[in-house]
Amino acid sequence: MKLIDMLHPNLPKISGSSICFLFVYLAIWTGLNQKIFLAFTATTLTGFHFSMTALIGLVSNATGNSTRKKVPLWELLWFSVVANTSITGMNLSLMLNSVGFYQISKLSMIPVVCVMEWILHSKHYSDKVKISVLVVVVGVGVCTVTDVKVNAQGFICACVAVLSTSLQQISIGSLQKKYSIGSFELLSQTAPIQALSLLLFGPFVDYYLTGKLLASYKFSSAAFFFILLSCSLAVFCNISQYLCIGRFSATSFQVLGHMKTVCVLILGWLLFDSELTLKNILGMAIAILGMVVYSWAVEADKQTESKVSPLPKEASEENVELLKQQQQSDGSPLKDVELGKSQP
Template identity: 80%
Template sequence: MESGKKPSAVSDVGAWAMNVISSVGIIMANKQLMSSSGYAFGFATTLTGFHFTVTAFVGLVSNATGLSASKYVPMWELLWFSVVANTSIAGMNFSLMLNSVGFYQISKLSMIPVVCVMEWIINNKHYSRKVKMSVVVVVIGVGVCTVTDVKVNAKGFLCACLAVFSTSLQQITIGSLQKKYSIGSFELLSKTAPIQALSLLVLGPFVDYYLNGEFVTNYKMSMGAIETEELTIPKEKEVAVARFQRLLIVAGAATAERSAALELGNLEEANLLLGEAEAANQEAKKLKPICNFREEEFENLPKHFISMELVTNFGKKQLAELAASVHVSSA
């Protein structure tokens, strides 16, 4: 019996670990995507639609391969649950976008007392004294964190309240549907995900436009870390331009110095300068497509370089010929 329980315990630990890791990962990824210091994708409702599109696809594959079974649930109940769930997730995303990660997590904790109160009102459920004392501790903790978090703002606080209320109602609805139709959480999700994805992708852009003042189609897409259109931070663009210019000048100067070394018969120095010029040119070629540099941006850079060593060794006639070759007028 004991040996039979061990795999179950291990699988439970693994499931909890994956749940925590994936939840934290999604929160951090969404925060980076939606925050102004990240990619500023302020279209939380549309983003939720993308999430549920993937979820619907996974549910479809799972049902088709027999990994999960589809059970009957009336359409009107699926629609009601989808409305509540859409409001919950969109509210959570807006709360994450408008508030700090700390306040977002604290607001999620407040769902515990809210669920208890709602179940008491809706289902007339009663709790023991110990449970009530635990809920009071949570409420006090949430209150203290809310007061001391200086990053709370009115719009973010309202979105957090809406998210907490709708998510609490969603939790109660999930329990009711699972008990009523003997359906698992994944099976229920696979039935509601297509409805949620379709409704959010249709209505999401308009909700986001009302909140942000622009459509998702106006957002300038990028490739994340490798951005081909422009770098996200202007300072980074400025540094990249300066680096590219320096490489071009180093390559040009090294080439000129190599020509002088060959003219003076110093082959060893010429070979070293050739390697320096080629290295600078190669690095500049790699940087150019990444930063999407264009030739006309660097027209003001010098195109002809003259070695000072060559100048000091040339006579007046040779200097005049050299100046003429690079279109420089001699005095």
């Protein structure tokens, strides 16, 4: 099967087992990157990740495995600025703040995404969805947040990181819908711009963060292998983000994304002898419960919306009057055209 067939917007529904496999895979990729970041520069490595993604997109377009739908250059540039601000902001936030506050800032992305979707796209959420999101936030907070220390610079960087990351994820979905473009098609157009800008400015950002020059890094065959492996895995990580947001929403991606946090804790305990306390286990249980409730709440809302079929607002007065007469003659309840409510 061609890669583009798997990434086409008219795919069948993604199964639950596929989602679980996806986030276990992301957890392994995250663990690998954490080991590489100890010796290599994070922002520049992200530039390598997008370079590999851009290369895969170029090959796919050249071989005819993907269609080429154009997105205006100014949209791609704007998106790349927001996305790169997100990457830089998250790195600065992690450097300037404690790990606990960094985790809190990541948790705040869920409500921020909800508010931004409401402001930008007039999207509303039911009480069931809001409660389930709160449960997820509390659960992940219990198992990850420890010490919380913050300063003015760190707080500003965290705010910039949260806002830019939320806007970037919302933009992924809106651009796909606006231009009727598939996940991989959009990624193949944004990746080259992000790769070029991150490779140009990434070394300077990393020098500010770590005080180390990229030229001083000693490459070995093992280091080259793991960097190449990280770049290869990053291609699928980037695709999964665009695919999940395009298929579901930025909010759903944030909620499901915290499954990665749970997987990282479990795999760290299984593979790297990391400590797993009762507090961690309790938090993971609460988070998983919240994710299950969120899935149920979203599905319930979809079924409720499918049962409601409001009349078009542009219906003429004559058509409305004819409908009223027909409803009255049948003895069925009369539905208010504007309010969508039944009248006796």
